[in-house]
Amino acid sequence: MTDLAISATGLRKAYGDKTVLDGVDLAVPRGSVFALLGPNGAGKTTTVKILSTLVSADPGSGPVRVGGHDLATAPQAVRAAIGVTGQFSAVDGLITGEENMLLMADLQHLSKSEGRRVTAELLERFDLVDAAKKPASTYSGGMKRRLDIAMTLVGDPRIIFLDEPTTGLDPRSRHTMWGIIRELVNGGVTVLLTTQYLEEADELADRIAVLHDGTIAAEGTADELKRLVPGGHVRLRFTDPAAYRSAADALAGAAADDEALALQVPSDGSQRALRSVLDRLDAAGVEADELTVHTPDLDDVFFALTGGGAGVPAQPKPQTKTLTQEA
Known part of the structure; x- marks a missing residue:
């Protein structure tokens, strides 16, 4: 268990009479990409919201640990260890890309000098230097997504939740995003990725969990899952x-x-x-x-x-x- 970045047992969540999660177990090794694969409405985003402390699991759920911290007793420590990029961009289109980054640095309580240093490094890393002084509203979808992830990395999180990071992107931007995710993992970051793109899970994930009707229908490597199905x-x-x-x-x-x-x-x-x-x-x-x-x-x-x-x-x-x- 000490090698797990995320562990959860029996996650449950219902909204009224609609059960969204019905006993989900997760075990995500450190420094890996773990994909939650499923269609819209399968419960992927709800899982991310629970693990990132944005919503609470229902009573009866088992223990959850993220980054070595208990979600129930140490939510602040969990928040300090993670970064979250949601389905919808957190980028403020009224200010520049650089200003978005500096704002995030302020929220992370970095000093002015440290915030500017980190901002410059991340803008260069994500190929946004030329657009840094332009309003984010002028960015393409791929550029906004890169800026969104760059903002997530300001606090140097070791665990990142990416909720459908490539939805709506063109094929070139999607492949660029895949390269960014691989670089993060090569740097020791753990990524929990939700996606409805089958190819994306196959391309990126070390392990894949297929989420269906609020439960894990199957889990394993891509090759292990493929061996479950006859018909070759x-x-x-x-x-x-x-x-x-x-x-x-x-x-x-x-x-x-x-x-x-x-x-x-x-x-x-x-x-x-x-x-x-x-x-x-x-x-x-x-x-x-x-x-x-x-x-x-x-x-x-x-x-x-x-x-x-x-x-x-x-x-x-x-x-x-x-x-x-x-x-």
């Missing part, structure tokens, strides 16, 4: 009906699509499994015109665990590879 396969497509029939005979048990002249062979996506399929085709003297390997990804995991996942943006499936051969 190799899909072979042919243009020659005779070759298709020969391949179907050679690959007994493959699912056949006579209209598309395609076969689907169960596979775990490994090199050995793929070689076995190709060897059987070679032995039959058959060559497929197109070969596609599909292994389960976080989309499959999420849909399998939640029975749908409405509200989760569809993401590209990088595990799917298509090889086309000349007939």
